[in-house]
Amino acid sequence: MKKKLLSLLLVTAMTGAVALTGCGGKDAGEGGSGEGGAGDQEVIFQLTADAATLDTIQTSTMADQRSAAPIYEGLLRRQLDDEGNLILVPGAAESYDVNDDETVYTFHLQPEGKFSDGTPVTADDVVYSWRRAFDPDLASPQSWQLQDMVLNAKECFEGEKPLEELGIKAVDEKTVEVTLTSPNPNFLTVLTFPFARIVSKEFVESKGNKFGSSVDDIMGSGPFKLVQWDTGSSMVFEPNENYWDKENVHLKKLTLQVVAEASTLAQALMGKEIDIAELNDTDWNDQVDALGYYEVTEVPQMSTYFFVFNCDKPQLNNWKIRLALALGFDREKYNDEVFDGKYIPAYSFLPPISTVGDELWTDVGGDSVDGLKTIAEKYPDPKALLIEGMKEAGLGEDPSALTIKYTTLGTTEIVKKSAEWMKQELESNLGINLSIELTEWNVAYDLIDASDYEMAFGGWNVDSGTEPMRFLKLFEQTEGYYGGEKVHWTGEKSEEYSKYAIEMQQIFDPDRLLELYKLAEPLVLEEAPVTPVYFTKQRTLIANNIEGYQVHPFLLQDFVGVKKTAE
């Protein structure tokens, strides 16, 4: 089964690479300033935004986490094996033991593990790093992911217990023991997350709340150290000469270049000024691919975008109206026309790389895989469904009397484009009026929080695991992020859904999970308090002379093993 996962994950467009290997050399006429031979071992990679902070426990955006990845090391690291599967490899911990009931893990730290200033990594540092993550005064925005796993973590984070009672302790200088609340197969993976990585107690205490904010206030035990940070523009990393595995660190210099404009990035790529980048702009893609200098890797991500309907509003209270809206536009056309086909149309909340146990959801999900298509067959005429719903809701029979306000998530050109498209599509297919409210994205979050919206856009991105539960729990009534307080989905089916959603968070048995997924998802799709629109893909360009750079939606690249080769 794992083979299948791999083939799906690495949809590599090798056009450029093939062309180049074919000629066996580079055109003499091409000149680019960033083009270096193998000798210099300098790599420039691009992100669209600058990091907000490099304090391990405060990192929250993708930019934070990817910038922090080369600097800090967790107890374990993640890598891709030869078949392209994610595996755990030793990081700050050389090895670990686990007790019989899988609740106590003992980690043995690398004997040679050192911070970049040369001080050794001790068990005390690990304990300190984790206590910071659950310190209510520091309020880490990410540590809730470990909250239910580690003993007393939740109580500590909510200030009910002192941090000393957190389920982690130093056995001796190089040994750490972690106690879990209950066995959890995801625990080891969480160790690789940025917020669980190790910082130096002495260093952090000397910096106070400045830790992570500028070059002088950053130090970790990872393979690289930060030597320069021009906020909003670039970061420069150099190898940590005290790193325990420094033999595998080949780069002499690593530069992160922030490039926000797609056209700027594309031009820089055409000039070969950047080695590794994420570019997904249909017009430019062809041009850059034609250059033959970059190898392109497309990877589906665990992220779903969806419409959210406020079921509390009278015009959206009836599920038939909501479902009519959900079926009222063509997702394929939407993806092709608005996004030039760069995403994946979604007929379910579960991205194609979701797994149940060891199996891909797309293999075992059956009819539920494209659940909305099945439902669409049941209701072939969305407009009739809409009118039916309007009658039930006492809104008359005239769709043109129905006006729905669409609160956008953000105000960028692509958001405007997509809203204008959706307006025309829904208005012509259903005969309703859609009025666009262009809204700054964090204002949109505010409005959703306050239930002051009718139709809104939302998304959810998972960067750690592939279980469908991570999406399905969002719509559960009480705890779900898009739960009762925001979406106001009520009624029998909602109760039933919540029951399944709660159960799937408590068990690990794949068979029962599959059953639950199949039971729960059609409920939310048909009642349509939310309706899926598309899944995203990550499109990475890697220069041909870069070796060892691995692409995976969950992998935070620490650049160990990455090198430049002679061509």
Place this chain on the structure above:
Amino acid sequence: MELNNNITFAEDDFEVIGTKGLDAEKISKPSVTFWSDVWRRFRANKLSMLGLVILILVVIMVCFGPFISGKDYQFIDYSIKNLRPNGTYWFGTDEMGRDIFTRVCYGGRISIIIGIACTLVSFLIGSSLGGVAGYLGGKVDDFIMRVIEIISSIPYLVLVVILSFVLGRSMFSLVFAMTITAWTGTARMVRGQVMQLKGQDFVSAAIALGSSPSRIIVKHLLPNTLGIIIVNLTLSIPNFIFSESFLSYIGLGVQPPETSWGALASLYQTRLMFDPYQLFFPCLMIVLTVLSFHLIGDGLTDALDPKLRK
């Protein structure tokens, strides 16, 4: 000297000869008013007349263009996307297959109205407050200048966001937000001019003749600052058009499906390397409009300023 009081006049010592002699002073031509003189001198300036013609053409196009083209500015049709300019789609179509000509016309309405409305408001407030501050000086000047300092220091973007949230995203809220701070520049400039002028002899003369301050400001000082004010006005219309385009660029401009030249330029700029004609047309319209305002402004400056009379 002793006056001879003994002379007496008889009736016929005098004879009526009419007012013949005094007629020599009479102005036989009809009097030329200030404005007709301005218009006469403006007309003589060929470039400025060209500017006026361009502006009138642009306004006509913006007003009647959509009726002539007969297309909908917001209708999306992907089957005709990115068409080059041709007989049916004079300016081509954009990446959503919308007719660029019609969009440019609609966008122009909003941009021109925003430019003119904002300029007028900031001119009225700015020149009156600036004139008063500059002429009266002292406490009044201090007070007005502090108000200006405060208003122009309040974070403008925050104001725009708040106003668009409170009043809804409309042209009105945009005009409102942009003028709240923009008049301060005009006010400061007029104040500086007035301060320079008020020490001059003609003002002293007016004061000596007992003119009231308001009369002095309106009749003597403002006309003399008009040259600089007009320059400022012609520069500020494009500035407002650009402020709006910047707001559109960062997503705070007009709300779709409404559009403006700035919003169009911001959208089509992303396709500069592939379909440059898309960006060309809104930019061309901005250039023509701004250029015509400038040319007209230059002509007016020369025509209005008494010192610049040839």
Place this chain on the structure above:
Amino acid sequence: MGKFILKRFVYAVISLVIIATVSFFLICMKPGDPIAAKVSQLPESSRKVLVVKYGLDQPMFTRFTEYMKGLITEGNLGDSIVYEGRNVNMMLKTSAVVSAKIGLMAIAIQVIAGVLLGMIQALYRGKLSDQVIRVLVVLAICIPSFVFCALLQYFIGFKGQITPIMGWGKPVHYILPVAAYAIPGIATYCKYMRTSTIGVLGEDYILTATAKGCSQTRLVFKHIFRNAILPVVTMVPVAISNVFAGSMVIEKFFSIPGMGQHYVKAVSDSDPYMILGMAIFFACTYIISLFFVDILYGLVDPRIRVAKSAD
């Protein structure tokens, strides 16, 4: 003069207090949640912890007094909520300096080019060179900055390969952003210079100088230039005060670590103390520049005395 400065200082302090207060309450009114800007996917319970940590649950007035206390006692212009550990003071030391470098260079170019072109226009008024310059400088300001940046980048950086497309650190990286900043602004100086030169040309003293047989060069530089440049000079301080704010568009296009991006980001993130701190700093530079404008008016034009305007 001493009395004048003292008085202006007192006024400045009063203005700043009012600006800070008004801005703060406006910022609080602004919709948008800084916590959502910081982390978008957050369980409600964790969100509450963050709200308490940043004091967002406190009444507005308490937050304001806390902020003012920090500002006065520690000189802290404000800490970021979204960017943990970052504060306005730090941004000013790093980003504002970068923006100022670009801005000052650009202003120098604008003033020199604008003054020269404006004088040429006035001296050859109505002639071909007047018309050509008039149209050219106007064309330069007719293009929205984001279009202008894209054009520069494409033709000079990409097609021409004369400069890097983007980046920061080497002198060559200054070329495109400085050009993008400077060129559109030339028109302003040029127009004012033209108008004021024409005004000067009509003055009696020019006639006198000509009558006395003053040479052309001497006339232009000694009499016309010195008098005509006065209104232009008074525009410079305010322009300089603006350079610290940077230009978001230019910085974004050329990936420059300047202030403009941070300011726009702070506003869209609703990062309250960042916006407030920057607003106060910009207000200071603006007030100082206005002070210099007043002094300059007096210095360059004997008809306006500082004392007169200040009394």
